[in-house]
Amino acid sequence: MQSVPEEWREGRDEREGGGAGGGGEGMHAKNGEMLVKRRVDSEEMNGGWKKKNGVEEVEVSEKESLMMELTRMVQKMVKESSWWERRGIDCSILAAAFFCLPPAFLLLASSQLLWFLAGMLLMGVAHAVLTIKGTHLASHGALSESQAWAKLWAVFFIEICGSFSARAGVQGHIKMHHAHTNVIGLGDSSVWKVPFLPRSVYLFIAPLAVPIITPLVALAHLKGNSLAHVVRTVLMITLGLYSQYWLLINVSGFNSPLGALLCMLICRNMFSVPYIHVNIFQHIGLPMFSPTGRPKRIYQMTHGVLNLPRNPVLDWVFGHSLINCHVEHHLFPFLSDYMCLKVKPVVSKYLTERKLPYQEDSYFSRLSVFFHKYQELMVFAPAITELVGVQ
Incomplete structure (x- = not known):
């Protein structure tokens, strides 16, 4: 996929764990099929695994993970989009x-x-x-x-x-x-x-x-x-x-x-005031995670990121990925602003159908929350939620 950075194509950043707790697994596309790749030290060969140059690969079919399934859908949309849509x-x-x-x-x-x-x-x-x-x-x-x-x-x-x-x-x-x-x-x-x-x-x-x-x-x-x-x-x-x-x-x-x-x-x-507001509105006050017990990537991003509604000024000045498509942006950060907007219906529908949160709130609602809960949200560190350790 042309618009995916090299490190994403090699599967280093698309791990389900989003870093710690990801188990060293990654994903990549080969001849149109989604594959999971991980390093192995043993010679064991399990059903469905193929060993090649110290790397085992397994084709994902019915047991395809949530993040991989959503990624495949988004990749398909990006591949079908023109340069004008992707970057122009x-x-x-x-x-x-x-x-x-x-x-x-x-x-x-x-x-x-x-x-x-x-x-x-x-x-x-x-x-x-x-x-x-x-x-x-x-x-x-x-x-x-x-x-x-x-x-x-x-x-x-x-x-x-x-x-x-x-x-x-x-x-x-x-x-x-x-x-x-x-x-x-x-x-x-x-x-x-x-x-x-x-x-x-x-x-x-x-x-x-x-x-x-x-x-x-x-x-x-x-x-x-x-x-x-x-x-x-x-x-x-x-x-x-x-x-x-x-x-x-x-x-x-x-x-x-x-x-x-x-x-x-x-x-x-x-635009300094709304710039600071946007930076805190979309993350602070949402679930926080432990460095050693974070959930898988799709749970981390859907619980810890929030979209603001479309705004005729901020959408164009800040970009869709910072305003009304921030969830999409954190799930697929290599996408341009317009591509985030284009995949938004697919992402929101997919997360809703899988009963995952798709968080949205208005600018002034978030401003009211921060104004009245300033001590709790901005002075004292947010508490770790029960989502810590979700696998």
């Missing part, structure tokens, strides 16, 4: 955001208040699309089938546009959050918890510091990296920040450096 639509949205920047800089040069505000709004939306939707898709390698281009897009969107380290972003998001979703101390979204802040400050004021904190955190993550990597990351982050500042001074005609910096802060903050 989302690439077009990102390109449109990029092409909105020149008119935004020109509108900011206007002496008319209405046009000036329109320019600020246009730049804020374009910046959010590039730094939220773009960085998220780039971190998953969902913008290109070429690994070389995927790495290039990750540097462009995460470092130049997002002012963060591409390596740290992939490490924290892919290798921690996705690999250990809702596992306490690993992928439990604890990075967004600031327990000493009052709830109103945390939910509505603290997010406004994200554009300032982000490059500082990126610099902290560079400790221990090679000099070449440190220099590249610092140069890319500086390029992204300084290019916007230079254009505001030389194209938009800002006379004051302070005014240009203030404009940058406002534009980069336009």
